[in-house]
Amino acid sequence: MPLLDPEVSDQLGMLQLLDDATAFRSSRLEQLCPDCRGRRKCTEHAFDQHLVEVYKARYAAAWAEAFTAMDPGDVGELMQADDMPPTAVMLGAAIAARLREAAASGPVVTELDGQLVVIELDGQDLIEHQLLPAGNESPPPAPGISERKL
Ligand SMILES: [Zn+2]
Numbered sequence: 001m002p003l004l005d006p007e008v009s010d011q012l013g014m015l016q017l018l019d020d021a022t023a024f025r026s027s028r029l030e031q032l033c034p035d036c037r038g039r040r041k042c043t044e045h046a047f048d049q050h051l052v053e054v055y056k057a058r059y060a061a062a063w064a065e066a067f068t069a070m071d072p073g074d075v076g077e078l079m080q081a082d083d084m085p086p087t088a089v090m091l092g093a094a095i096a097a098r099l100r101e102a103a104a105s106g107p108v109v110t111e112l113d114g115q116l117v118v119i120e121l122d123g124q125d126l127i128e129h130q131l132l133p134a135g136n137e138s139p140p141p142a143p144g145i146s147e148r149k150l
Contacts, residue, residue: 008094011066015087018059025052059086066090071097073124099126 003009025048035042041049063086067075070093078089099119102108107120109131116131 004094004098008066008069008097011062011069012087012091012094014062015059015066015090018055018062019085019087022052022055022059025049025055063090069097070094071100071124096126100124 004012028048029041029045029052033042033045036045067090070090074093074096075089078084078092081089084092099108099110100121102110103119103121103126107118109116109118111117112128118129118131120127120129
């Protein structure tokens with residue numbers, strides 16, 4: 001199965017890059033510093049704080065741009081999952097869109113979470129079937145994908 005559309009892949013890469021950059025600068029801000037005076041930051045940490053704000057603003061803009069290419073229903077459903085980071089929501093929506101595209105002309109076999117599955121469309125809903133039974137306990141379906149027993 002082909003990879004994500006290059007443009008979508010770039011958008012997701014930018015979201016992840018900004019996530020990582022924000023996490024890096026935030027962790028620097030959390031370190032104890034003998035030169036910071038309470039809320040008054042030293043030059044180095046004031047710059048970190050500035051960058052965190054810049055990264056967060058860019059992230060919000062990049063997320064909004066990526067959102068315009070996604071199915072709002074997929075995004076809404078994924079956002080209801082507890083603790084799902086916004087970048088993971090966008091990745092899930094991109095995967096759902098790609099699966100929907102791939103399954104448009106009939107069921108497709110692909111690998112999700114290490115399991116071979118058959119994906120087919122029921123209207124606009126993605127239906128996932130286990131290709132091989134993995135024992136008594138089936139893993140939960142991937143977010144945004146409903147499961148129907150055969
Ligand atoms: Zn400092």
